[in-house]
Amino acid sequence: MNTRDGILLYCLKQFNGERSLSGILHLVKGKKTSQTLSDGHLFNLSFLFGVLPSLEREDFEKTISHLIELSLAKRLEDRYIITEEGDEQLAKLLKDRPYLFAFNGLRYRNAELPFYRLLALYIQAVSHSTRNNYDFLPVSRDPVTLYLVKRIFPKQNERQAEADQLYREFLSLLGELPGRHAEIFVLKLSRYGRTGLTNNQAASVLGLPVEDTELIFRSVLHYLLMNAEEGQKFYPVLNKLVNCLEINDPLTVSAQKTWRLLKSGNSMEQIIMIRKMRKSTIEDHLVEIAIHYPNFSVDPYVTEQEQEKIIAAFEKLQTKKLKRIKESLGDDISYFKIRLVLGRAGDRIGAGSPVK
Numbered sequence: 001m002n003t004r005d006g007i008l009l010y011c012l013k014q015f016n017g018e019r020s021l022s023g024i025l026h027l028v029k030g031k032k033t034s035q036t037l038s039d040g041h042l043f044n045l046s047f048l049f050g051v052l053p054s055l056e057r058e059d060f061e062k063t064i065s066h067l068i069e070l071s072l073a074k075r076l077e078d079r080y081i082i083t084e085e086g087d088e089q090l091a092k093l094l095k096d097r098p099y100l101f102a103f104n105g106l107r108y109r110n111a112e113l114p115f116y117r118l119l120a121l122y123i124q125a126v127s128h129s130t131r132n133n134y135d136f137l138p139v140s141r142d143p144v145t146l147y148l149v150k151r152i153f154p155k156q157n158e159r160q161a162e163a164d165q166l167y168r169e170f171l172s173l174l175g176e177l178p179g180r181h182a183e184i185f186v187l188k189l190s191r192y193g194r195t196g197l198t199n200n201q202a203a204s205v206l207g208l209p210v211e212d213t214e215l216i217f218r219s220v221l222h223y224l225l226m227n228a229e230e231g232q233k234f235y236p237v238l239n240k241l242v243n244c245l246e247i248n249d250p251l252t253v254s255a256q257k258t259w260r261l262l263k264s265g266n267s268m269e270q271i272i273m274i275r276k277m278r279k280s281t282i283e284d285h286l287v288e289i290a291i292h293y294p295n296f297s298v299d300p301y302v303t304e305q306e307q308e309k310i311i312a313a314f315e316k317l318q319t320k321k322l323k324r325i326k327e328s329l330g331d332d333i334s335y336f337k338i339r340l341v342l343g344r345a346g347d348r349i350g351a352g353s354p355v356k
Contacts (some may be wrong), residue, residue, distance in 0.1 A: 001072065003212050006093040007051060007100065008063055009072060009086055014043045017079030018321045025060050028052040030109050032252050034284035038343055040106065041291045042320055047101065050109035051215070097212075099181060099219040108222045110248045115225055117145040118241055120189055120196065125149055126163050127191040129156075139190045148244045166237045173227055173235070177220065180206060184213055185220045250292040251285075258285035259293075268301070283336045291343045298344055302337045309333065310341040 001009070011024040019039055026036045030050025040046035064080065067073040072086030082090065094100065108115075117140045128136050138146065154162040174182040187205065190196035197205065203213040228238035229247070249256055261271045272282050289296050298307070313328045314320070325338055 001067075001070070001089055001093060002209065003093070003097060003100075003215060004052060004055070005063060005067060005072075006090060006097065007048060008060070009067055009082060009090050010094070010100075011045060011048065012064075012067075012073055012080055013082040013087065013090065014045050015039075015080075017076065017081045018319065019043070021060075021064060021080060025055070025057060029055055030105065034252060034255065034288050037106070037250070037252070038287055038291060038339065042342060046106040047103045049105035051100075051103055051105050053109075099178075099216050102219040102223050104222050104226060106250055107247065108225050111225060111245055112218055112221050114145070114245050115242065116221055117142055118148055118244060119224075119238075121145055121149050122153075122241060123166070124190045125153065126159060126166065129153075130160050130163050131192050133192060139196065152240055152244060162237060169235045169238050173224060173238075174220075177223070180208075181216050181220055184217050188217060251288050254281075255285040255288040258282060259289050262289070262296075280336075283339075287336075287339045287343045290340050298340050302340055306333055306337055307341050310338055311345065314342065 007028065008024060011027065015024065023036065023039050026033065027040055027045055027049055028051050030053050036049075037046075040049055064073065067086065068075060071083055072089055073080060073082050121138055121140045124136065124139050128134065140146070174185065183206065184202050187202045188196045188199075199214045199217065200210055202208075202217075203210045206213065208216075224238065225242060225247075228235050228242040232239040251259060257275065258271055261274060266274065268279075268282055268286065271277075272279055275282070286301065290298055302310075309329060310325070310333065313325050317324055317328060319325065320342065322335055322338055322342075325342075326333070326335055329338070
């Protein structure tokens, strides 16, 4: 079983037959819809959002069929679940690939490439300029990247200090990673006297599958992005680079517009009228907002008593299948209210304990 098989098997385990196969494909490809974002949160899979962006449906279906042939997964009518053998094999694979849990796909998927371009060009430019060598071929000709590097590049008398600080930051951060992970990252960087390697070349040097090399490298980028965002005091140069980027809002574009109207004091009914959208669409947006913004209160939409009933129903049934929860609650509590409450509680009710 390769890493891609393991990722899809892990998604099968987390979904536990309570969502469709298409839900898995949309999540790993990074399809940003209200349903995908909600499921990622509810089943603790948001970190894998967009982890396999180039996976095509045909290859995805072949992989699922292959997992079934190996008795690692099985189909029960319209449900797909992991087998006991699959669970054992998955545990071994994940133990050997802990870097998968370093991903934060929902936050950093679209920041990966811009960050790498910016970082790679900045390192190349700094390393050459400290040696008074300005005759080099830029590793990126992306106009935005070139503009950003020029805008934040240190003055001549500050460049050596900047290079030394950046070296210390990398020494600290990469020193926390397994040696091979740090090596992949370093091998791909161009600097004075050295040209960075491609994923294929780095994989060949280290004797790793190309797909694993790429995944490890991307996980390192996510790790650096997270630390640079949160650690201005300890990683000032990396923080400066990250601040040049627009880190994606976790909401869909349409939900962002609803969120802005909510913050301006509009009610759900007013937003429906302003945006000329169906009530169900605005409800989808509210579920997204509840998932991603802890300060957003669901109390105006669900009473405390209703919230308690929904959580009690979940704990009793031990399912995230909305239909079963709805049937146990009756007609008084809508699907919207259930989704809102479970969306808000998703990280707590599912953390470390996939629904059986």
